[in-house]
Amino acid sequence: MANLREIKKRINSVSTTEQITRTMEMVSTAKIGRALNREKQSEAYRAAITDVMLTVAGDTAAGPSSPLLVNPKTYDCALLIVINSDRGLAGGFNVAVERAAEKRLDHFRRHGAKRIELITCGRKACEYFRHYDDVVMAVEGESDDPTLERARVIASYVCDGFASGKFGRVDIIYYHARNRVDQVLRQERILPLDSEVLHTARGPRANEAQAPQRLTSPFEYAPSASHVLSRLIPSYVLTVVHQALIDSAAAEQGARRKAMHSATENASAIIAELTRTYNRVRQASITTEINEIVGGAAALEEY
Numbered sequence: 001m002a003n004l005r006e007i008k009k010r011i012n013s014v015s016t017t018e019q020i021t022r023t024m025e026m027v028s029t030a031k032i033g034r035a036l037n038r039e040k041q042s043e044a045y046r047a048a049i050t051d052v053m054l055t056v057a058g059d060t061a062a063g064p065s066s067p068l069l070v071n072p073k074t075y076d077c078a079l080l081i082v083i084n085s086d087r088g089l090a091g092g093f094n095v096a097v098e099r100a101a102e103k104r105l106d107h108f109r110r111h112g113a114k115r116i117e118l119i120t121c122g123r124k125a126c127e128y129f130r131h132y133d134d135v136v137m138a139v140e141g142e143s144d145d146p147t148l149e150r151a152r153v154i155a156s157y158v159c160d161g162f163a164s165g166k167f168g169r170v171d172i173i174y175y176h177a178r179n180r181v182d183q184v185l186r187q188e189r190i191l192p193l194d195s196e197v198l199h200t201a202r203g204p205r206a207n208e209a210q211a212p213q214r215l216t217s218p219f220e221y222a223p224s225a226s227h228v229l230s231r232l233i234p235s236y237v238l239t240v241v242h243q244a245l246i247d248s249a250a251a252e253q254g255a256r257r258k259a260m261h262s263a264t265e266n267a268s269a270i271i272a273e274l275t276r277t278y279n280r281v282r283q284a285s286i287t288t289e290i291n292e293i294v295g296g297a298a299a300l301e302e303y
């Protein structure tokens with residue numbers, strides 16, 4: 001059994017760790033409120049521009065030959081945007097994104113992609129894919145406070161590559177902050193638009209239980225719906241990328257708060273157990289000393 005000094009030293013060590021994790025939990029709790037407010041504001045704008053995109057794309061005038069609606073079974077090149085955090089101590093936040101990215105890469109390869117380019121956002125993603133040959137852009141140091149300028153650089157690369165026919169598919173993987181507690185992994189296709197999505201677009205509904213209806217447009221497009229659609233692409237892609245970066249930042253703080261809360265509770269449980277062990281060892285030591293004193297006194301009385 002460990003002696004009192006060793007137990008006391010371990011209690012002090014775990015107590016220090018508990019103070020650190022509790023502080024980090026408080027910091028994440030303070031940050032997540034601002035991050036969620038920012039995410040909610042960007043989500044509203046994204047929903048609006050997505051409605052516009054789906055309305056124009058689903059219009060008959062757009063035609064089935066629009067490149068945004070073409071869903072090829074095979075493609076020579078694909079682009080994957082991976083978003084996670086710059087720091088750890090967030091539970092399985094980063095690992096889940098990296099595993100999902102690996103599965104998505106395999107999915108692209110099974111569909112005949114000969115080349116798959118990566119855009120990594122977050123130091124953890126950059127480190128994980130540092131040996132991958134086709135990382136065309138690596139963003140570090142902005143996971144907790146993403147900027148519109150960075151999103152514009154990424155969106156420009158996506159739009160230029162898709163417009164030139166370089167990419168046949170563009171996907172994005174990130175964590176969505178549902179609320180302060182729950183985070184959901186999202187894997188979304190940015191381009192081309194999925195034809196099935198056109199039938200489940202956000203539209204007017206009588207109540208929440210009613211199934212979504214495809215939006216219809218009463219407008220006439222000049223010179224054509226396809227032309228209007230092509231002009232909407234840059235704004236749509238920029239909005240999706242920027243909102244994903246903001247959403248991931250909020251989810252990161254939520255995941256870290258949850259991880260630090262669990263770590264604090266575990267540290268408290270360990271301290272309680274060590275304290276009970278310390279008290280038992282101390283009591284046993286006192287009992288042993290009393291027995292030795294009583295035994296020594298009895299021995300002296302015999303003489």
